[in-house]
Amino acid sequence: MANVPFLGLKTHSQKVCSLYKRVLRNLEAFYDRRNVYRYQAVLMRARFDKNAKETDMRKAVELLRQGEEELFSQIHPLPKKFATSPGGVAYERVVQSPDWVLDYWHPLEKAQYPEYFKKREQRKKEFMAMWEKEYGKPDPKDQHH
Amino acid sequence: MFKNSICFVSFFFLFLFSLINFFFFLFFMIYNYVIFLEWELISFSSMSLVMSILLDWMSLLFMMFVLLISSVVIYYSKSYMSSEMNLNRFIMLVLLFVFSMVLLIISPNIISILLGWDGLGLVSYCLVIYYQNIKSYNAGMLTALSNRIGDVFILMVIFWMMNYGSWNYVFYMDFMKNDYVMELMSIMIIIAAMTKSAQIPFSAWLPAAMAAPTPVSALVHSSTLVTAGVYLLIRFNVLLLDKFFLKILLLLSGLTMFMAGISANYEFDLKKIIALSTLSQLGLMMSILSMGMAELAFFHLLTHAMFKALLFMCAGVIIHMMNDIQDIRFMGGISNFIPYTSLYMNISNMALCGIPFLAGFYSKDLILDMVMMKNLNFFVFFLYFISTGLTMFYSFRLSMYLMINDFNLLSVYNLYDEDLVMLKSMFVLMMMSIFSGSMLMWFIFSYPYVIYLPINLKLMVIYVSLFGMLMGYMISSMEIYLMNKFSYIYNLSSFLCLMWFMPNLSTYGLNYYFLNMGQMMLKKIDMGWSEFYSGQGMFMIMKKYTIFYNFFQMNNNFNIYLFSFVLWMIIYLMILMVM
Numbered sequence: 001m002a003n004v005p006f007l008g009l010k011t012h013s014q015k016v017c018s019l020y021k022r023v024l025r026n027l028e029a030f031y032d033r034r035n036v037y038r039y040q041a042v043l044m045r046a047r048f049d050k051n052a053k054e055t056d057m058r059k060a061v062e063l064l065r066q067g068e069e070e071l072f073s074q075i076h077p078l079p080k081k082f083a084t085s086p087g088g089v090a091y092e093r094v095v096q097s098p099d100w101v102l103d104y105w106h107p108l109e110k111a112q113y114p115e116y117f118k119k120r121e122q123r124k125k126e127f128m129a130m131w132e133k134e135y136g137k138p139d140p141k142d143q144h145h
Numbered sequence: 146m147f148k149n150s151i152c153f154v155s156f157f158f159l160f161l162f163s164l165i166n167f168f169f170f171l172f173f174m175i176y177n178y179v180i181f182l183e184w185e186l187i188s189f190s191s192m193s194l195v196m197s198i199l200l201d202w203m204s205l206l207f208m209m210f211v212l213l214i215s216s217v218v219i220y221y222s223k224s225y226m227s228s229e230m231n232l233n234r235f236i237m238l239v240l241l242f243v244f245s246m247v248l249l250i251i252s253p254n255i256i257s258i259l260l261g262w263d264g265l266g267l268v269s270y271c272l273v274i275y276y277q278n279i280k281s282y283n284a285g286m287l288t289a290l291s292n293r294i295g296d297v298f299i300l301m302v303i304f305w306m307m308n309y310g311s312w313n314y315v316f317y318m319d320f321m322k323n324d325y326v327m328e329l330m331s332i333m334i335i336i337a338a339m340t341k342s343a344q345i346p347f348s349a350w351l352p353a354a355m356a357a358p359t360p361v362s363a364l365v366h367s368s369t370l371v372t373a374g375v376y377l378l379i380r381f382n383v384l385l386l387d388k389f390f391l392k393i394l395l396l397l398s399g400l401t402m403f404m405a406g407i408s409a410n411y412e413f414d415l416k417k418i419i420a421l422s423t424l425s426q427l428g429l430m431m432s433i434l435s436m437g438m439a440e441l442a443f444f445h446l447l448t449h450a451m452f453k454a455l456l457f458m459c460a461g462v463i464i465h466m467m468n469d470i471q472d473i474r475f476m477g478g479i480s481n482f483i484p485y486t487s488l489y490m491n492i493s494n495m496a497l498c499g500i501p502f503l504a505g506f507y508s509k510d511l512i513l514d515m516v517m518m519k520n521l522n523f524f525v526f527f528l529y530f531i532s533t534g535l536t537m538f539y540s541f542r543l544s545m546y547l548m549i550n551d552f553n554l555l556s557v558y559n560l561y562d563e564d565l566v567m568l569k570s571m572f573v574l575m576m577m578s579i580f581s582g583s584m585l586m587w588f589i590f591s592y593p594y595v596i597y598l599p600i601n602l603k604l605m606v607i608y609v610s611l612f613g614m615l616m617g618y619m620i621s622s623m624e625i626y627l628m629n630k631f632s633y634i635y636n637l638s639s640f641l642c643l644m645w646f647m648p649n650l651s652t653y654g655l656n657y658y659f660l661n662m663g664q665m666m667l668k669k670i671d672m673g674w675s676e677f678y679s680g681q682g683m684f685m686i687m688k689k690y691t692i693f694y695n696f697f698q699m700n701n702n703f704n705i706y707l708f709s710f711v712l713w714m715i716i717y718l719m720i721l722m723v724m
Binding site: 029030031032033034035036039073074076077078080081082083084089090091092093095 | 276277278279280356411412413414468469470471472474475550551553623624625629631632635638639642643
């Protein structure tokens with residue numbers, strides 16, 4: 001994706017693929033038995049394949065618009081979501097705080113766990129040494145971050 | 146070590162209190178004995194503030210059930226919440242909840258009822274937002290604000306009751322009935338009870354509150370908190386007879402029952418299905434209460450508490466096993482892997498449906514018979530029987546999805562019961578949901594109701610149940626050649642699926658417009674016009690004039706002197722010329 005000219009700008013085929021994936025997820029929400037879902041998915045694939053070779057761009061855009069409209073009018077009110085993905089019931093239920101939060105603890109708080117923080121400081125030093133050994137010291141003129 | 150011990154200690158003492166309450170209940174029941182304790186705090190100008198406690202068979206029995214359920218739920222939490230860092234906080238919150246509930250149950254005084262009532266609302270808010278993600282926060286706000294309406298109504302009742310000089314409502318029931326203005330109080334009490342028991346305009350919060358951890362749902366949102374409204378109305382039921390508003394309550398609760406039954410059939414979230422079935426049963430209790438049969442409502446309240454708590458605990462085991470997935474579309478065939486939990490689940494489901502000689506049968510069948518004896522209109526009759534059929538419908542659908550259909554998440558899987566702790570705690574409730582119906586029947590109704598019905602009317606319950614079972618089977622067995630009925634009637638389906646758009650109408654809709662109005666007022670009035678005319682505007686005008694005067698005062702005195710000299714000279718010359 002290195003040659004994408006503008007972020008957020010999608011090609012027509014990307015839009016069609018995105019629509020296809022959302023349609024399949026929607027079918028999955030309706031047809032919860034796997035074999036039934038596969039049958040419906042094959043039918044849907046045939047509908048997509050029928051227009052896959054469309055060369056007239058105006059027609060293709062119109063077809064895409066119709067497809068989006070159809071999906072919107074048929075979207076399941078209770079979509080099938082995995083529990084820990086966005087929109088799922090357990091999304092962000094267990095949040096793991098990033099490691100650097102520990103560096104911002106108050107000294108009094110840090111004093112509650114003296115051994116851990118002693119070891120942590122030691123490890124930070126060792127990591128710095130390892131980094132400098134591998135990549136050298138940072139350039140003092142290099143101020144950007 | 147301490148983690149496990151707090152669960153065990155709480156379990157032990159709650160269980161002990163429950164047993165003690167049971168024996169006291171038997172004693173009070175047999176000797177028809179009531180204890181009324183009063184402790185006067187302060188008395189001024191013929192108003193007395195009294196802390197009072199009422200112990201009769203009803204409060205003792207309800208307390209026994211609450212304590213029993215909470216003890217097993219806490220025991221269950223030891224395993225269910227074992228990965229929780231702040232288990233102590235969780236158990237403390239649950240204990241606080243139990244305390245508020247007990248305060249509500251034993252108080253014949255509207256002020257201490259408010260204390261218990263508000264405690265319930267607050268603790269349930271804390272428990273709903275226990276998993277601190279966005280979904281829980283939203284659900285918690287919805288719950289707290291919906292319940293807040295009821296709290297405000299109880300507060301208004303307190304103010305109104307100042308006219309009597311005391312808040313012990315039990316003494317004033319008959320006076321209140323005679324006074325037309327005081328009847329307003331009964332309407333307020335009914336509205337308060339409707340918010341707590343999630344009747345129709347306020348029912349959006351109950352399914353949303355399922356964001357809470359499952360033990361909380363088992364204790365709070367199925368068996369105890371939501372029945373607080375019903376209990377309050379049972380206590381006030383002398384006051385409520387022959388009210389027009391009670392007829393509206395009958396309609397609303399009947400519709401709640403029907404709406405929840407339909408929505409449960411469209412729902413796919415395991416806990417929300419059970420919550421909607423709770424809502425349906427609450428509608429049943431409220432509607433039988435609004436016909437004036439308080440004992441029947443109380444009876445159904447108790448049996449329902451048992452099997453619904455069990456159902457939620459089974460759901461918790463399943464959710465744990467599925468790694469937090471609650472969608473029943475992912476589940477299936479679990480009875481091969483967790484046979485005991487499936488057994489408990491089936492028993493509680495059957496008790497819910499009213500299969501003979503389980504707990505739900507005794508209360509539900511009696512209620513339906515009494516409804517038929519009452520000769521109500523066809524609409525109410527229709528609501529009752531369709532809802533009974535719908536209960537069978539969604540229970541059977543749930544069982545089909547969970548136990549009979551294929552597993553739908555992974556292709557290689559191994560499911561298992563995690564440990565005995567959850568199974569042991571569920572065993573207690575399983576026994577209760579088998580026996581409590583007949584037990585309570587013998588205790589509470591010492592004399593039989595005489596029921597006289599044509600054979601087909603009597604068998605109507607069985608007809609609708611069988612029909613519901615058939616529908617449940619048909620809707621959950623999906624075949625390739627069947628067409629999708631959901632998308633066929635898409636608009637109607639999504640209307641029924643989203644609880645008749647109740648969340649949008651009663652909560653999101655209202656919140657949206659008022660918040661929008663607040664935003665507009667902030668932008669246009671507070672930060673706009675009022676700022677323009679008072680704060681910033683005045684400052685700008687002052688600044689402008691100050692700069693203008695400064696021009697004369699400070700900068701160029703010489704110019705001004707010169708200018709005024711020239712001006713005066715011109716005027717002088719003109720005067721000369723005129724003269």
